[in-house]
Amino acid sequence: MLVIENCRLTWPDFTAEYSMTVRSGALCAIVGPSGGGKTTLLHMIAGFETPESGKLTFEGINLLPLDPAKRPVAIVFQDHNLFPHLSAAQNVALGIRPSLRMSGEEHRLIEETLQAVGLSGLDARKPGEMSGGQRQRVALARALVSGRPLILLDEPFSSLDPGLRRDMVQLVGELRRRRSVTILMTIHTPEDVADLADQMVFVADGRVVASDTPSVILGGSLASRIAAAVSDT
């Protein structure tokens, strides 16, 4: 279980305070207007932002004193996930060991993971030779291969066209089921994940405004605010 309690972050022009829980193995979609604090929430869980107060635990472990590398968290960004001078396989391998010295078994694991995200045979390609969707699949493969149980996806598919975006969301749902990982994903198009997500969280003005199942969130009183947030972006 991921537990966030009154985690407060302050900047001169913005204050955020988050409280929410996510059950282990769930796929949680985070929606809300741009600038409302969705990315800040993920960055805080990943360890890139440190709250001045509050509590942040995953499976009972206090994450706050841990460096980003020590947290049980992997993250995929909207862009710039891959190092352009490394091949797809090497980019995935970074999730296991940054020195890139792999055993035979680890090589096989990388190959299998690339296959799982639909990229078999493309392991030698450099990011510049791949499409946007393929690059995001490589980033996803790296998050999976790292073996970390909590995966954060920060608007990972927003630059893809609608068809590809839905395919990628399906892939995420499938991988979540097979690998038993907990996934938090910020997304601008809630309808893409309405059938797949177990939980939907609406974040605005640096706060978790509502947290429930997608049907409740999308069908309730927040529907018009969510629609407005989506149309803004």
Add this chain to the structure above:
Amino acid sequence: MAFAILALVAGGFIALAAVGGERPALLSIGPYLWRVLAFSIVQAALSTLLSLALGVALALALARRRFPGRGAVLALLGTTMVMPTIVAVFAVFAVYGRSGWAADILSLLGWRGEFSIFGYPGILIAHVFLNGPYVARILLDSLSLVPAEHWRLASALGFSPAHIFRHLDWPVLRAELPGLTGLVFLLCFKSFAIVLALGGGPSRSTLEVAIYEALKIDLDFGRAAWLSLIQLAICLTLMGILNWALTRPPTPHTVRSQVQRHDARNRSLKLFDAIVLSAGALFIAPLALSLLSGLDNILEIADADLLRAFLTSMTIAVLAATIACLLALALATAARRRRVVLRSPRIAAFYDFLPNTLLAVPPFALTAGLFLILRRFADPSSAGLILLPLINGLAALPFAYRSLAPRLLTAEERYGRVAASLGITGVNKLAIMDWPLLKRPFAAAFALAMALSFGDFGIIALFGGQDLVTLPYLLYERLGSYRLDDASAIGLFIVLVAFLLAHVSGRLSHAGD
């Protein structure tokens, strides 16, 4: 316009070669040529190596560290590009000369040995002083373009300092270093004022100095023509390689958010950076501060000579900047037309490459050739005032072109189709469509070209004398007569004007439209 520039350069060379008359065999200057060539290459290679070592180490240390005054340090690093070489010569004399600061300190410590700044030591110190900080500034800018997401990934994936160097820093350095190496080598290979003043005699001559000596001292035009041809061939080859090395995929764009590098916390790197920054400060600061010694005398040198030299320098700088910017505008417009309207990218690429090739042309040989043509039509005594702005303008053309050409393309992309549909062409197109986007980079290029010309001590060495004195020439005269107090004040004055112009240029370049 491109052909006019080529014809101008070719005409100058033909005139120079033709007046050589007997056309001396290359073999007759063989041993001399080898000596000059060997010295040019060795000093340029050593200067490049040391400049890159200092530049890379400083860039990495500054990328990792934040400290009070860092902004001022970065501004200082960026200004050495427009630091007049003759002023750098003065700084080397003031710090490392026989009666310089270093000698004073060593004497206080009881050292009684002899140390000569002439030859390799002085040349290398001056070249590294001018180029090392410039390399650091360019690399630091490129390192800051690494996407913030990569830094977050490095942090999340637990990269050690070695992994960060391998996956984040080295790809940037590898992309930048070939081009920078070529550029610094080219600048040092063509070095004139520094080698002339600090070489210590004819045995320490670069090709550029040898051409100057052949023209000014020996009046041997044939030898000057041969030396120029060899320098041109070497520099053009290097420019070709440079052009190839600089052609690389565009850097991915990212928001420049302040990301704290987590390798900054590493203890060994803290120590390493402290050593690098201290050594860099110890090398650069005295040379830079030596220029401030002129403050004491700056009011005393304000006489009629200084005013006349200042006005001459300003006039030449304004004319040179006008020539550079108008030529750049004409070339960039032609390149845009070829690239966008006529769909001839190869010819457009030729226009892009042409300004850079001017960096390879030996200015003395070109000046001498043009002088030989000009004396048939104009009073030879006024040739300096015509040729100085022209040659300085051609030297500033690559920088002006780099500033204007991208903006012209942007204007075409934004408004080209609208202009075409409304039938707006020619001067109207320039005034209505291009100028609003172009005025700031044009002003920036103009100020930079003025800064480069204002402090230049090159062609003036040929024409300078009683009738034609620029500020850098006045400084050279004062240095030659060991009037170091006057020289320090004049050097400070030149630097202040050049930096002011460069600062205006920088502000205009970074200002929004």
